[in-house]
Amino acid sequence: MAHSTPPRYSAAELIEELREAAEEIVPELNGIRAEETLEGEAAQMIEEMVDALKRIAGGAPRPQDLARVALEANTPLKPFGRPKNTVVKMQKPRC
Incomplete structure (x- = not known):
């Protein structure tokens, strides 16, 4: 009996899943950003x-x-996800 292998994730799907996992655990890591996990x-x-x-x-x-260059992994980490503690204030128009 032949077993079929399940379909594999695409690279884009793996990246998305990993980033979602990083964002989920960040609240427990006290100051570590998602891209640093x-x-x-x-x-x-x-x-x-x-x-x-x-x-x-x-x-x-x-x-x-x-x-x-890709294997060296020396590029800076790129932020992703929701910004933390970002406050945007609307400017009041001057009359």
Whole structure:
């Protein structure tokens, strides 16, 4: 009897799931931002690797350099999710 494998998540779905998981645990982490969690960093790394692979597949010059940069994971973490404690005040018009 052959077993069928369940469908795999796409990279975009994995990134979304990881970021949602990061946002869910942040309230318990006392000051750690979502992008600083393991899930948040994993999401960004997957995103960067997907971007590098797409560029390589598209014929970008120096594919080894693109791959090397993606694997080094030295880019700053990009914030995502809801901003914390953001207060926006409406300006009163001057008459």
